[in-house]
Amino acid sequence: MRRNVIGLCLAIAVGTLPAVVVATPAQATDYTFSVSYHHAASGALAVRVRGDIEWHNxxxxxxxxxxxxxxxxxxxxxxxxxxxxxxxxxxxxxxxxSANTEFSNITDITLDGDTGTAGVAINYIDITAIDETHGGAYELDTYSRN
Structure with a gap:
């Protein structure tokens, strides 16, 4: 028993136990986002989308x-x-x-690199606030993994 404990300590110290580390999904720092579209003529806020970003592998x-x-x-x-x-x-x-409204009952969205044609990791996202009343005018902000 004692030899197994020493072997385990050596494996951890030397780094030969990658399965323990690899078993948890890698996650980058989480961010919040807020993107707003303002009317061109008046400058009044028309649409704002905001929430949290959670990066995965x-x-x-x-x-x-x-x-x-x-x-x-x-x-x-x-x-x-x-x-x-x-x-x-x-x-x-x-x-x-007839009143400004914030909708909060919106389903979470996952963008998946595996579903696209390239099968690669998503490292950047563009988030748009789209004003459908005025022909789909929008404001765009880019967020990156790093």
């Missing part, structure tokens, strides 16, 4: 997504995972009634 998850839409308008959030476009998803279009 080959994919990225967008969680706690909230979409703010100006009264009387419609908008959505768009999410592109790339090295070239690898995966693309959008939220459903949401329309505000």
């Amino acid at each position: 080959r994919s990225v998850s967008l969680r706690n997504i909230r979409l703010w839409v100006r009264a009387g308008e419609c908008g959505r959030g768009g999410f592109f995972g790339f090295g070239g476009v690898i995966d693309y998803r959008t939220t459903a279009e949401r329309c505000a009634g």
Whole structure:
């Protein structure tokens, strides 16, 4: 028994026990995002999409997504995972009634490098706030793994 404990300690010290380390998925630092589109003429906020980014080995998850839409308008959030476009998803279009509205019941989105044609890791994402009321005008911000 004592020899097994010493062997285990040596294996850990020398680094010959990679299965213990590899068993947990690698994750980069998490971020929050916030992207806003303002009307060109008035400068008024029309659409804002915000939430959390969680990076994985080959994919990225967008969680706690909230979409703010100006009264009387419609908008959505768009999410592109790339090295070239690898995966693309959008939220459903949401329309505000007579009051500004923040929709928080939006399903989490995962962009997966394995589902695209390249089968590579997603290292960058473009997030767009899209104003559907005015012809799909949008603002775009890019977020990277590092």
